Amino acid sequence: MIDLFAGCGGMTRGFVEAGFEPVLAVEHDRAAAATYAVNFGGAHVLPVDIARLAAGDIPRADVIIGGPPCQGFSNLGSRSVDDPRNQLWREYLRVVEHARPKVFVIENVDRFLSAPEFALLRAHTSGYELTTGHLIAADFGVPQRRKRAFVIGSRIGAIPLPSPTHDRAAWHGTETVLRGLPEQPATTRLPDSRIDFDGRPVPGVFKSADLHLGRTPTPLSLERYRHIPPGGGRFDLPDDLLPRCWREKRTGTTDVMGRMRWDHPSLTIRTEFYKPEKGQYLHPEHHRPITHQEAARLQTFPDDFGWCGTKIEIARQIGNAVPPLLAAAVAHHLRAHLTNTAPPTPPCPLC
Ligand SMILES: C[S@@+](CC[C@H](N)C(=O)[O-])C[C@H]1O[C@@H](n2cnc3c(N)ncnc32)[C@H](O)[C@@H]1O
Structure with missing residues (x-):
């Protein structure tokens, strides 16, 4: 093929x-x-x-x-x-x-x-x-x-x-692939390794566990995450925590700042799943967006799949797949x- x-x-x-x-x-x-x-x-x-x-x-x-x-x-x-x-x-x-x-x-x-x-x-x-x-x-x-x-x-x-x-009754929830991964990723950075590809260096090869990468949210972001229940989203935020653009736009873009549910499949994993303001990307339980490793698992990539590129490039590969x-x-x-x-x-x- x-x-x-x-x-x-x-x-x-x-x-x-x-x-x-x-x-x-x-x-x-x-x-x-x-x-x-x-x-x-x-x-x-x-x-x-x-x-x-x-x-x-x-x-x-x-x-x-x-x-x-x-x-x-x-x-x-x-x-x-x-x-x-x-x-x-x-x-x-x-x-x-x-x-x-x-x-x-x-x-x-x-x-x-x-x-x-x-x-x-x-x-x-x-x-x-x-x-x-x-x-x-x-x-x-x-x-x-x-x-x-x-x-x-x-x-x-x-x-x-x-x-x-x-059928719908047999759909897998996020729990099938996310349960058991560390609550707090140990690092925000990919390991410092490179391979030669097509005559030039490329970051990699990274294994699944290398992709369990944290972020450094501001106290305001964390406060927002804490208000959102499983299945909820930006409509669960109190007025004083809403960014101005959302306060002024009460309809549309319903899945942004969404939180996944353990017992439901996630919504579509796109290329910027590490940004909660872009979709339903908050972890079902923890107050953070899903990591690259979790996104790859929700896309059913096996843990032994190797990855190359920067964090942004790998996220694009995962979301596009x-x-x-x-x-x-x-x-x-x-x-x-x-x-x-x-x-x-x-x-x-x-x-
Ligand atoms: C939706 S993604 C494909 C995902 C892939 N089918 C998978 O399952 O992983 C589309 C890809 O087309 C590539 N692409 C876009 N324009 C291209 C071009 N002119 N020549 C070669 N590749 C191109 C992009 O870099 C991107 O990786």
């Missing part, structure tokens, strides 16, 4: 678990590409802008995975494949044309199916039958309510999206279609 826009390899991780062999990964962020390389091998990783990927470097593959980042532009009239804003889509389609996979899978933000980028893709993928829909990570055993758009393109007959493996457990469900399902066998139901590692 080929992973385009591979990030740290969350999606690849799930596919490798289902038995796929990566033959090419393209990722232009050096830290993310380094993380990918330490986990899946460096020989097939190209840390370049996809536009610089030469046709001769594109191998044949059964499957292409990954989704070009959605630019989110709103000009619905602009659906030309030549529009510079569509470069990433043009590149994705170029690789599909060269590799001629049997199947390709795109994961993207939930509004993607109504975005111009998707209209463009649909118009330019002749020979492939497309199946589209949304998958909720919690339905596949991930302790997170992350809802993402998926597209499966197939030239071996239409392939439906996989069916959920966990497809949860490996969700990716594995998609991968097992595809494998069954590719090999004409009954889809297996692998045991859930968190149950």
Whole structure:
């Protein structure tokens, strides 16, 4: 398989678990590409802008995975494949044309199916039958309510999206992966180590426990955290603790300054999960945001996954990733279609 826009390899991780062999990964962020390389091998990783990927470097593959980042532009009239804003889509389609996979899978933000980028893709993928829909990570055993758009393109007959493996009553709460980690992280800094990647040093390789990183909140922030109960958020703050912008804006952005619940999956882990003002990122019990290690666990990265980059870069890799457990469900399902066998139901590692 080929992973385009591979990030740290969350999606690849799930596919490798289902038995796929990566033959090419393209990722232009050096830290993310380094993380990918330490986990899946460096020989097939190209840390370049996809536009610089030469046709001769594109191998044949059964499957292409990954989704070009959605630019989110709103000009619905602009659906030309030549529009510079569509470069990433043009590149994705170029690789599909060269590799001629049997199947390709795109994961993207939930509004993607109504975005111009998707209209463009649909118009330019002749020979492939497309199946589209949304998958909720919690339905596949991930302790997170992350809802993402998926597209499966197939030239071996239409392939439906996989069916959920966990109904709502069986959803994992945050407790499944967060319970037992130290209340107070011992440090705010990553260890001082570097590896050489692509001819230059990159911070790393860090193990899961290295990512249990604390912050140094102000007394005012701590006072705010203390007022927020599990499942609550900024609406639980008394007036005198509200920042002015929130006092003046009483509606919208309901999940900010939110606190997770032990018995519910978290909301979506995004790239700035270490900032409580950006979402529901307060620990279910402790008066602090979740750490990088906790975010990686909520994304179902295994503890033996290695990480490279600065704190900010690693947070971006974690928040951008497809949860490996969700990716594995998609991968097992595809494998069954590719090999004409009954889809297996692998045991859930968190149950
Ligand atoms: C949503 S993330 C991918 C996450 C990945 N699928 C995973 O599961 O870990 C999108 C990635 O595309 C990369 N990217 C964006 N533009 C690119 C380009 N022109 N060439 C190569 N990579 C690019 C970004 O650096 C980012 O890591």
